[in-house]
Amino acid sequence: xxAFNEINTPLRTIMTPGPVEVDPRVLxxxxxxxxxxxxxxxxxxxxxxxxxxxxxxxxxNRWAFPIDGTSRAGIEAVLCSVIEQGDRVLIxxxxxxxxxxxxxxxxxxxxxxxxxxxWGDVFDQEEIINEIKRxxxxxxxxxxxxxxxxxMQPLDKIGPACRALNVLCIVDAVATIGGTEVKVDEWQLxxxxxxxxxxxxxxxxxxxxxxxxxxEQVINVRKKVEKGIATEDDxxxxxxxxxxNYFDLSxxxxxxxxxxxxxxxxxxxxxYALREGTRIVLQEGLKERFERHLLHEKALVEGIKxxxxxLFNDVPWKLPMVxxxxxxxxIDGESVRMMLLRQFGIEIASSFGPLQGKIWRIGTMGYxxxxxxxxxxxxxxxxxxxxxxxxxxVGQGLQAALNVYELPHLIVK
Amino acid sequence: xxAFNEINTPLRTIMTPGPVEVDPRVLxxxxxxxxxxxxxxxxxxxxxxxxxxxxxxxxxNRWAFPIDGTSRAGIEAVLCSVIEQGDRVLIxxxxxxxxxxxxxxxxxxxxxxxxxxxWGDVFDQEEIINEIKRxxxxxxxxxxxxxxxxxMQPLDKIGPACRALNVLCIVDAVATIGGTEVKVDEWQLxxxxxxxxxxxxxxxxxxxxxxxxxxEQVINVRKKVEKGIATEDDxxxxxxxxxxNYFDLSxxxxxxxxxxxxxxxxxxxxxYALREGTRIVLQEGLKERFERHLLHEKALVEGIKxxxxxLFNDVPWKLPMVxxxxxxxxIDGESVRMMLLRQFGIEIASSFGPLQGKIWRIGTMGYxxxxxxxxxxxxxxxxxxxxxxxxxxVGQGLQAALNVYELPHLIVK
Numbered sequence: 001x002x003a004f005n006e007i008n009t010p011l012r013t014i015m016t017p018g019p020v021e022v023d024p025r026v027l028x029x030x031x032x033x034x035x036x037x038x039x040x041x042x043x044x045x046x047x048x049x050x051x052x053x054x055x056x057x058x059x060x061n062r063w064a065f066p067i068d069g070t071s072r073a074g075i076e077a078v079l080c081s082v083i084e085q086g087d088r089v090l091i092x093x094x095x096x097x098x099x100x101x102x103x104x105x106x107x108x109x110x111x112x113x114x115x116x117x118x119w120g121d122v123f124d125q126e127e128i129i130n131e132i133k134r135x136x137x138x139x140x141x142x143x144x145x146x147x148x149x150x151x152m153q154p155l156d157k158i159g160p161a162c163r164a165l166n167v168l169c170i171v172d173a174v175a176t177i178g179g180t181e182v183k184v185d186e187w188q189l190x191x192x193x194x195x196x197x198x199x200x201x202x203x204x205x206x207x208x209x210x211x212x213x214x215x216e217q218v219i220n221v222r223k224k225v226e227k228g229i230a231t232e233d234d235x236x237x238x239x240x241x242x243x244x245n246y247f248d249l250s251x252x253x254x255x256x257x258x259x260x261x262x263x264x265x266x267x268x269x270x271x272y273a274l275r276e277g278t279r280i281v282l283q284e285g286l287k288e289r290f291e292r293h294l295l296h297e298k299a300l301v302e303g304i305k306x307x308x309x310x311l312f313n314d315v316p317w318k319l320p321m322v323x324x325x326x327x328x329x330x331i332d333g334e335s336v337r338m339m340l341l342r343q344f345g346i347e348i349a350s351s352f353g354p355l356q357g358k359i360w361r362i363g364t365m366g367y368x369x370x371x372x373x374x375x376x377x378x379x380x381x382x383x384x385x386x387x388x389x390x391x392x393x394v395g396q397g398l399q400a401a402l403n404v405y406e407l408p409h410l411i412v413k
Numbered sequence: 414x415x416a417f418n419e420i421n422t423p424l425r426t427i428m429t430p431g432p433v434e435v436d437p438r439v440l441x442x443x444x445x446x447x448x449x450x451x452x453x454x455x456x457x458x459x460x461x462x463x464x465x466x467x468x469x470x471x472x473x474n475r476w477a478f479p480i481d482g483t484s485r486a487g488i489e490a491v492l493c494s495v496i497e498q499g500d501r502v503l504i505x506x507x508x509x510x511x512x513x514x515x516x517x518x519x520x521x522x523x524x525x526x527x528x529x530x531x532w533g534d535v536f537d538q539e540e541i542i543n544e545i546k547r548x549x550x551x552x553x554x555x556x557x558x559x560x561x562x563x564x565m566q567p568l569d570k571i572g573p574a575c576r577a578l579n580v581l582c583i584v585d586a587v588a589t590i591g592g593t594e595v596k597v598d599e600w601q602l603x604x605x606x607x608x609x610x611x612x613x614x615x616x617x618x619x620x621x622x623x624x625x626x627x628x629e630q631v632i633n634v635r636k637k638v639e640k641g642i643a644t645e646d647d648x649x650x651x652x653x654x655x656x657x658n659y660f661d662l663s664x665x666x667x668x669x670x671x672x673x674x675x676x677x678x679x680x681x682x683x684x685y686a687l688r689e690g691t692r693i694v695l696q697e698g699l700k701e702r703f704e705r706h707l708l709h710e711k712a713l714v715e716g717i718k719x720x721x722x723x724l725f726n727d728v729p730w731k732l733p734m735v736x737x738x739x740x741x742x743x744i745d746g747e748s749v750r751m752m753l754l755r756q757f758g759i760e761i762a763s764s765f766g767p768l769q770g771k772i773w774r775i776g777t778m779g780y781x782x783x784x785x786x787x788x789x790x791x792x793x794x795x796x797x798x799x800x801x802x803x804x805x806x807v808g809q810g811l812q813a814a815l816n817v818y819e820l821p822h823l824i825v826k
Binding site for chain 2: 004006007009010011012014016018019021022025027028029030031032033034035036037039041042045048051052068069070071072073076080095096097098099100102103104107108148197203204205226227228229241242243244245246247262263264265266267268269270272273275276279282341347352353
């Protein structure tokens with residue numbers, strides 16, 4: 001009756017906006033035998049990971065640790081720990097993941113105010129700042145890199161404006177962390193959520209977050225230690241306790257901090273993966289890593305254009321690690337994607353909502369963001385488009401990309 | 414400035430009630446290169462895992478899938494998806510994890526009714542059934558195996574009583590799944606949460622759950638699809654939407670079911686681990702696996718007793734995979750644990766609340782539950798106790814355990 005074999009997966013070239021290929025060193029780190037959660041050898045790994053995350057987030061924040069869940073778990077942990085019933089939250093939406101922020105904040109009891117722009121645009125920062133002044137929210141929650149549209153919202157003025165107006169600024173940097181600048185301290189962002197399965201090239205399943213003492217003050221007021229492990233010093237009568245136990249940052253602080261109070265059992269192997277992933281990021285160097293992402297983006301974009309295709313996000317606010325291509329008139333986008341997967345083992349993405357069926361999205365993130373992948377996807381896309389009867393400039397895509405690689409200094413970004 | 418090396422952990426003998434040693438085959442499975450979440454090769458792995466989980470849970474339930482978080486994430490997903498504001502929930506508490514159920518249910522808005530017994534006891538099932546009749550709750554939430562006290566609550570009559578009284582029976586089987594019988598269908602349990610890092614010998618970070626159509630009915634009424642991806646057929650006006658997006662089982666059903674509606678990005682490598690872990694359980698055979706847990710428990714218990722130590726949980730309701738030892742008068746329990754770790758690389762556990770400092774807990778779970786580990790922990794414990802000036806029957810522990818291994822048929826359980 002029992003009939004399942006050992007796992008045996010095909011090897012793919014993953015060029016989506018996540019999850020992307022995992023660095024082989026991270027895969028190996030995950031096969032390390034586990035340690036108990038309070039073993040000193042393990043708590044040292046926890047501390048090292050916190051220190052490396054601080055460097056990746058470019059922050060001096062005390063708190064920088066992962067939530068044991070996927071990226072949206074990190075978002076929910078921050079929002080539900082900060083938002084109390086009726087708190088006013090302003091959410092500027094420019095794609096699907098702005099809607100997700102709304103969705104999560106709403107379930108946390110927020111009084112939501114949204115601003116929306118066309119998918120493909122971003123906001124002028126002044127426009128958001130004016131709306132903050134008008135709405136006077138407790139929190140502004142905003143996406144930094146919107147993978148659904150391939151756009152990136154500048155934040156360098158929004159953060160300081162929030163600080164000046166005493167508003168908390170919470171940023172979804174799931175797509176951008178480790179791939180482009182996310183200057184938590186310089187931009188004065190109060191809480192930031194990163195993703196593992198994108199530019200960090202770690203599998204999905206953890207969400208590194210960082211937040212400052214402004215956020216911590218809000219959280220600590222709501223702190224409620226579990227009855228099974230509370231001591232007499234712990235307040236048990238809390239006005240608005242955080243609605244989630246699992247995502248309760250005040251308890252997670254006691255687990256990641258020196259008190260080491262039992263909460264969940266840390267996801268050992270995923271932490272090994274995150275530690276190795278952040279180590280590799282820092283070993284490569286943030287600047288060098290961001291430049292690598294730009295180089296391969298450039299090669300891909302030049303190749304796509306030379307092929308005769310048009311970019312959906314050929315705009316100054318293009319998200320550097322996501323390139324969106326308008327599906328040519330008369331071509332079945334899903335059929336192209338399927339042929340790429342079945343014949344070439346290459347995965348690219350479609351999109352959501354108003355953009356469904358209109359664009360393909362190609363990710364150039366983390367370990368997937370390397371020369372041979374760019375060249376392979378360009379060659380394969382040309383081949384598949386020809387088989388679909390599309391008109392392409394045969395052979396031009398690869399040549400344009402090779403030009404970028406051979407003469408990167410001649411190409412002005 | 415950058416100074417962290419590759420991960421380099423000591424190899425431990427982990428004899429706690431979790432997390433325990435991970436089967437090497439599971440560790441290898443985790444180093445498999447990842448797939449995209451909607452790759453047909455990956456959705457097949459999702460389906461296979463669901464099928465194997467059904468067999469491990471001994472159920473024909475349609476829904477059996479993991480929550481991407483640690484065990485308490487699974488508990489919170491079930492409780493917060495089922496419990497609406499003001500719902501009456503009865504929770505019998507016989508240790509720390511009963512308190513955790515209270516904690517989570519309370520934050521979900523439940524009107525909590527508790528029953529408590531001494532730590533070390535369990536409830537007579539009739540006592541609980543009478544309380545169900547009196548309180549008339551919507552939900553009974555109860556722990557099957559309480560690792561904090563090493564006790565196991567019989568459920569075979571509580572489940573059918575709940576069914577007859579139209580009460581939902583939700584069971585925390587985190588410690589027992591894969592190590593002893595958890596007969597979801599036969600005992601008529603409506604929802605069950607398992608743990609990975611205990612008898613399944615998979616790292617912490619996923620929580621397999623299963624639930625039946627009685628639970629599904631409650632959940633479906635609260636279903637609210639995210640605005641960014643909802644279609645016209647999806648109700649957007651829901652009376653009491655589930656308070657969590659991440660733990661919303663109604664959305665998770667659409668992700669694990671044929672609609673494959675995007676929710677989180679499944680934790681790829683952890684799913685590989687869970688698939689391999691459940692595969693190994695079924696390959697060994699449930700019956701054979703439970704017998705193996707009993708055999709090694711027997712050897713450990715006989716060894717501990719022969720050494721002259723007393724069990725805290727030498728009771729008919731002993732949890733087979735957790736053996737609790739009374740710390741002898743005048744011995745510093747933490748010092749013993751530290752010496753075991755530092756000199757022998759062996760980890761055993763202390764306990765919580767009223768039992769803190771009073772007992773040691775030794776787990777015999779999953780891959781950690783094997784002959785060489787039992788013999789090593791007995792030998793090491795004897796050595797360490799002698800160094801702490803305790804009076805022990807020198808040499809007797811190992812001999813008693815070896816007797817069990819050489820003559821298992823002579824030992825009556």
